[in-house]
Amino acid sequence: MDTKNIGLRDIEVADTKISDIDGERGKLIYRGYDILDLTKNSTFEETSYLLLNDDLPTRTELEEFKQRLIDARDMPRQMQSNMRNWRKNADPMVMLQAFVVALAGYYDDKGENDEQINYQSAINLISKMPTIVASWERVRTGKDIVDPDPRLSHAANFLNMLVGEKPDAETERIFDICLILHADHTFNASTFAAREVASTGAHMYSAVSAAIGALSGPLHGGANHEVMKMLLEIKSVDNAESWVKERLNRGEKIMGMGHAVYKTYDPRAQVLKELSKRLAKKTGQPWYDITEVVEETTIREMKKQKGIDIYPNVDLYSASLYYMLKIPPDLNTPIFAISRVAGWTSHVIEEKFARAAPKPVLYRPKATYVGKYCGPQGCEYKPIELRQ
Template sequence: MDARNIGLRNIEVADTKICSIDGENGKLIYRGFDILDLVNHSTFEETSYLLLFGELPSPEQLADFGRRLREARGIPEPMIKNMKNRPKRAQPMDVLQSCVAELADYDLNIDDFSKEAHTRRAITLIAKIPSIVAAWNRIRTGQHVVDPMEEGSHAANFLYMLRGVEPSAEEAKVMDICFILHAEHSFNASTFAAREISSTRASMYAAISGAVGALSGELHGGANVQVMKMLLEIGDPANVEKWVAGRLSSGGRIMGMGHAVYRTTDPRADILSRLSKAISKEKNNKWFEITERVEKATKKWMLEHKGQAIYPNVDLYSASIYYSMGIPMDLNTPIFAISRISGWASHVIEEKFAEAAPKPALYRPKAVYIGRYCGPMGCEYVPLSERKQQVA
């Protein structure tokens, strides 16, 4: 097998109108719009509308979309009771995955397979996933579950439900930008999982639950948790160069550096770097300085010892932003899901209702068998009583 194709690398599996990534030039495009323009001028709600419907909304359309999101924020009481019965040690991503699947129980029109019904489900999931994440964090820490705000932005409401007090306008804006940056990224592992599940004609809840499971791995959504653990282990800016050299010399990885697609700096990392710097200055902490020195030390070591250029990805600077905002580390990946649900849902809808034929095309990749081979007739079955113990 061509090594470039392992893990479906460089294999085109479907058409999409949702997202384009130019890895050579560090460009990320949502529905034709550069991510930098969306960060500078848009909001997460407007960006979610763009991803779902393919066009920027009119003022009336955005107001209606925001209203629908606000009305769908609440969590069914039986779901809250179920969460209260879970072990407090349960991982937030595991709780989120099961709750997403459980939401199917409350869909009174679960047998409606129309595009309109799927759009309604998308809005429900975008609205409720932040509430689930916030509710679980409060339940596991022995606090009462906070009801959602009747008004307020998507980002402000999440921080309010998480903490129980309204965030500052600055914090809400930072969270809104983080949501926009993480909302979509083409056929990454979790999005592909959602589309593959959707191609079987499974429900949106099943597809999104699978996407949450894929995101939970440390090589995908869990990477920013590993970044923060690294920063805490380093502890001080003066320790960075020695720590990085030791890790790389021993064959280890520097989490938050390098990307499967980008051959230059991830455009999201540039934005997050600026946010991290501003927050570290405001909070008077060392996390931005350590992170920046990790980036520089890793680049230098890789050039000197491997002759390779390496650049930061979205995880490197997002970790310190959330930590500086007082958010528990194990909520970093759930926050990723809060953002990415807009992209996931858009891909599920595209998979089911794309104009291009055939649809849905059931995903069925081919594997190269490299196991035991005893000839065209197969191996001879030896009865259990006649088998001898194999020597390791």
């Protein structure tokens, strides 16, 4: 088998206008706009509009879009009641996936091929997924659910629902930037899962549920949770260098380091590193300092041991950042999802309505059969009593 085809690496499966990565130069583009420019000037609401609509909004368009997001924040009360019946130690990603696909039972899912219905489903998901995640955190910790506050931005509203406390302006902006950074990343595993399901004609909620399932895997979205577990194990700056060296000497991987696409510094990691530093100074917590030593030691040791240049990815500094925002580590991947849903839904709409093909094309890759053959006619079926 041609090894370059393993995992569909480097295989172009579709055109997209949504985002692009230049791995050699460390660039990430949303609809033509550099991610670094968006983090300086945009908001998550505006970035979501950009991803869904292929252009930045006018002031009127942005206000109307923000109001649509606010109006869609509430989750059905029946879903909240059902949530209380779940075991409290259930995996948050399992919960999120289940409740996202359940939304189709509350809203019109008969318009799989209607672009406006899909657009409203995208609004529903971008707005309701933060409510679902925050409500689950409140339920599983025995606290009252905090209802969405229409006076707050998308970022501030989520943090308020999660911890029951409105964030200050700096904290709100830090989290808003995090959401922008995670909103899309071309044809990663979860986005491809969403597009593959959408190619069958399935509704938006099924496609996004599939994306959440893909994101839950430790090789995709679970890495930032693993980074935080690493930092908690290291405990202090004094332990960090020796901890990293011991793991590398045993041939183990350092979570949050290295990327399949970027050959230089992940541009998202650059921003997250600075945000983590700001929040560490604000809170007095040690996690940024520990992470920086992990980064520096890994870069130095990998160069010395293997001659490899390795850089942080998006997970390394997002872990400490979320922890200092009072987000439990096992919610790191759901937080990823409440941002990436803007990209997923944009890709679903593009897959269904904006492909160059004259009609929707069902993804149907070809596999190479490497199993046994017993002869030209196949294996002979023997009755069970004759089998040895």
